[in-house]
Amino acid sequence: MEIKENKENLKIILDDSSNLSVNQIRRLLNDMSSSEIAHALESSPPKQRSIIFSLLETEEEGDVLFELGEEIQQDLISNISNEELSEAVKELELDEIVDILQNLPEERMKTILSNMSKVDRQRIEMGLTFPENTAGGLLNTDVISVRPNNSIKEVLSYLRDQKELPESTDKIFVVNNDNNYLGELPISKIITTDPVMNVREIMETDIPAIDVNLEDKDVATIFERNNLISSAVIDHKGQLIGRITIDDVVDVIREDADQNLLGMAGVAEDTFAPPGRAAKSRVFWLAMNLVTAFIAASTINIFQDVIDKIVYLAVLMPIVASMGGVAATQTLTIVLRGLTLEQINTSNIKWLFKRELAVSIINGIVLSTLVAISTYLWFQDYTLAVLIASALVINLISSVIAGILVPLILRKLNQDPAIGGSVVVTTVTDVVGFFSFLGLATIYLI
């Protein structure tokens, strides 16, 4: 089993106690593909990471650097010389070099570029002009294009002359004399078609080329909806400027998912980031939560008198707040998923809101019954039991409003609704939870 073997390799390399010699590690690394090495680096604490990277051949370094997340990539690059970096990226594809260079300090990028041939430099400078999160950032220029009046026989002999086709070439592209994109020609069609046919007769035009400015997640959607392996990319004049392949699209999907997961908790760092950087990535939302926790505390502060008289209110009040927090996070998660998958729009948001209200009422009835029974059994106080149940229902309803409105408002403000949204919604449910419970207690218990 290949995958098991690699897991073993990784464990051996990372395990201090295995006491490998440099040569033994080098041999293990030689058996691994560049993305497996990248995975090993991403699974390593910083010290081991530098050691492993330093043991790689220069040619391997480029491929590995490209596979790495941005943070680790830039860390490792900052430790190698300009000459080594120039050498490492030499054999990479355009989008890969651009991916690595675009995060470098200006000065350094210029030096690396000046080490390149003029043709390469111009191609890369073109690539660097596209924003990272657009189709342009995923673009490769290794396209094969033919003309509509070529015969399939000519195309076949042209392909044979290439000796080797670029990776993930499932189709070639058809352009006119001005390099305007006309359509595509799947390789499978080329080999199943009578060679006397013309490109024009069998080229496909139903799936349009991708605009270079399209956002990368929209590129992913197009690939998924149409089961694409590669697609042509055109500029605003309709000229073919490159292609995007499925492997880069899969990376986009993975990164998006990763950011969604981490963003909810207000974290943004690689798994084995050094402590200082990890602390920095998390302190913002912790500090925000400190502010909101003081807001919740101020709410309690209003009710010092009633707590002073009936101390077990302090015992029970976190229950109401905590239940609201969990319910709000549930609603928030559903809305975030709906927004990410572009399922939510103005026409169905009302239905969603009503549905969430219905859910909060159904679960409100179930949970407030449970909470009332438990409270009665604990404190033998009928009024208190009714009070906490009512406060819980109120807080579950507030959790719906917060869980839906907060992400929608963040999006309207052009903020990523996935980042730190849970800190904001739980503030609402804390405040409403404490206020409704202690407020009702003030009215009915004193």
Add this chain to the structure above:
Amino acid sequence: MEIKENKENLKIILDDSSNLSVNQIRRLLNDMSSSEIAHALESSPPKQRSIIFSLLETEEEGDVLFELGEEIQQDLISNISNEELSEAVKELELDEIVDILQNLPEERMKTILSNMSKVDRQRIEMGLTFPENTAGGLLNTDVISVRPNNSIKEVLSYLRDQKELPESTDKIFVVNNDNNYLGELPISKIITTDPVMNVREIMETDIPAIDVNLEDKDVATIFERNNLISSAVIDHKGQLIGRITIDDVVDVIREDADQNLLGMAGVAEDTFAPPGRAAKSRVFWLAMNLVTAFIAASTINIFQDVIDKIVYLAVLMPIVASMGGVAATQTLTIVLRGLTLEQINTSNIKWLFKRELAVSIINGIVLSTLVAISTYLWFQDYTLAVLIASALVINLISSVIAGILVPLILRKLNQDPAIGGSVVVTTVTDVVGFFSFLGLATIYLI
């Protein structure tokens, strides 16, 4: 822009106020691909969903059903007759039919199978024997295989005879006379090689075939690491039984990401699930949280006396608990990501634990300073300020232990660590937060 147009179509269909006639909706649906229609269905409340689905042609229904999430798929299927369902799935690929049939009630599945030809029935019954979350569940049998002693010329003419190659065919497979898998032959290599060569001379053997029992997320890893478009699947005897294509792997990646995101909040439902089902999917973790909230309340209950004497302890105690909860969720998220990406193992978990401890101490110093200053400014009580700062540091350290141990223990118990983990870790930080703050107050303030 294709993607914009489809977003518009979707909005028009879903908008009540657009008052479309049945024929107008039908026309809009005709312009959409099956996965776009699936997306429209997933973005629709249940009532509109049934209407849209009822307007589809029977041939379209099968493709659309396959693209849908399991829940919606089974809902829609439960409303159509066995004849219609048999007709709808007729043209689908093996893995697609299996995907739809495997969730049907036993009786119904048998009826549908009995409507099929013997060959189809046997293929599908074979497919149904593989667990859904393995390579077998992603398998298609539309493989093209050749023998090692075939010449490339023979292969080319064989391919031409096929008229059309199966979707995502970037390679064909090489087997011996007993159908044992030997290697693969990329289409791009076939057309760039001298036709007099033999298959044996140019076939590739460096990437092994996938075992039919491999877990689907390991399949995804292999595809990603090797930038695969398709891969052979073999049984335990090494026989070629089918192939997996990248489009199905992308679905696996998407579904995993979706489950990770939703699982954290204890939610498992499609975005527009009806209220009853949504309530049911969420009530378990809400009820669990009720139990844990009562545990936290019992902790406070121990300290009734001290709260009775110093009421502002009740005001401040949620701050300590809440900060611990956010920090624990951050650690939990990093560990869950590391486990999902298989970056964490016995060799690096110790480093990760030490790093998290360091992070909690760094952020503990920053945040406890802030909390001490704020508390002093509010209550003018020096001891209280030191107390709450100390309790916060203790709770941040407990948050690391909970955030790392809870997912690891859940995994050891063969539970999905991503599901409801945050409810468990926040219980720990609530209890430790209340206990340390009120406990220290009992010692130093009375």
